Amino acid sequence: MIRVLLADDEGMIRSALAALLSLEPDIEIIAQCADGQQALTEAVALRPDVCLLDFEMPGLDGVDVAARLRRTVPTRCVIVTRHARPGVLRRALAAGVAGFLPKTRGAEEVAEIIRQVAGGARYIDPEVAADALSVDRPPLTSRELDVLRAGRRGETTGQIARSLSLAPGTVRNHISAILAKLSVSTRQQAVILAEEHGWI
Amino acid sequence: MIRVLLADDEGMIRSALAALLSLEPDIEIIAQCADGQQALTEAVALRPDVCLLDFEMPGLDGVDVAARLRRTVPTRCVIVTRHARPGVLRRALAAGVAGFLPKTRGAEEVAEIIRQVAGGARYIDPEVAADALSVDRPPLTSRELDVLRAGRRGETTGQIARSLSLAPGTVRNHISAILAKLSVSTRQQAVILAEEHGWI
């Protein structure tokens, strides 16, 4: 019997997956969690064979949970995500996850992937993997990404500068460089572009 | 037998719901669609008893589909949505939908709601309904909302002006009014706030 922990903040998909997986003779859902923190504590307490973790969750995201679980609990993590960006896959692999699956795939495949992963194999969605290999490294320096992140909610130059302990002029220089590299003309467009590529 | 059309751009939840609902003895899934346009054509062709429509879909959203179906096909629409904002509910009710259900609810309830709706009743999620009644009309005029919408991707004043056939100064005045009413200091913050409240 494969003991599975299921974490997804969306109740409908969580309960639907739980119901479907419970129909499988060799799979048992031992916990359902609505956020990352809860998933972490449950996983530590129950030591499931496999953790099926949604990426987008309030508080800790799925990859955060996998990373923290890595050295403490001998469990295999599968990340499931709505928007499978290369950046997310890279983060997930760095966190040592055993599986990576976008939600565009059908629910039928989930049980099979859980079996593979429980058996020691890894499963990475081929399409996302191809995307990630074919590149899309951010053309921005790490500091420029910091600035972009700090300003992603429409913060003013002064606010960004304060939150990063920088001079306003420095922030403006970074932003100017960002806009040039991304060939856009406002911060907001830069933020949107970067989010779409999974750079921030 | 209740004939149901299912539309959701997320493959995993679509297939999971289809599998679960097919287990019900009195429910039959006659179509699965991945976007609004497809849902519309299938619904016209198949004339299902109930359409279960995701709100967030590329192209036409679920409410758009329901609105267009309204006068052409005698079917009852249920809108399912991830972020159940009051604005979305209002739009949905205006489009004459028979049911409204956030995805935070469990999948178990879906079958029962389909039965209720097929039987002629309406189902509106009580929590969302309470939210919608208790508050949150946009403090902006309709023209201000247009401007905000036109600028939601970080468009420049000139671009907004062109897309609405306005003078740049007019656009700036509207934006100035918006920022004052919303007590924020940048367009981007205004856009984010308005999106969170479902005003745009």
Place this chain on the structure above:
DNA sequence: TTAGTCCGATGACAAAAGTCACGGGCTTAG
């Protein structure tokens, strides 16, 4: 009718944002 509100517009002004050139300190690769 009148007052109020919204729309569109203009002009003037202040504040932010963006561009450019340049400097010094730091680390890394050749």
Place this chain on the structure above:
DNA sequence: CTAAGCCCGTGACTTTTGTCATCGGACTAA
């Protein structure tokens, strides 16, 4: 060692935004 690249900062400059006062036209409610 040197060159290159990044980081942080400054100062000067232009452009874009945001604010304000004001105007006329359309519509609505009292």
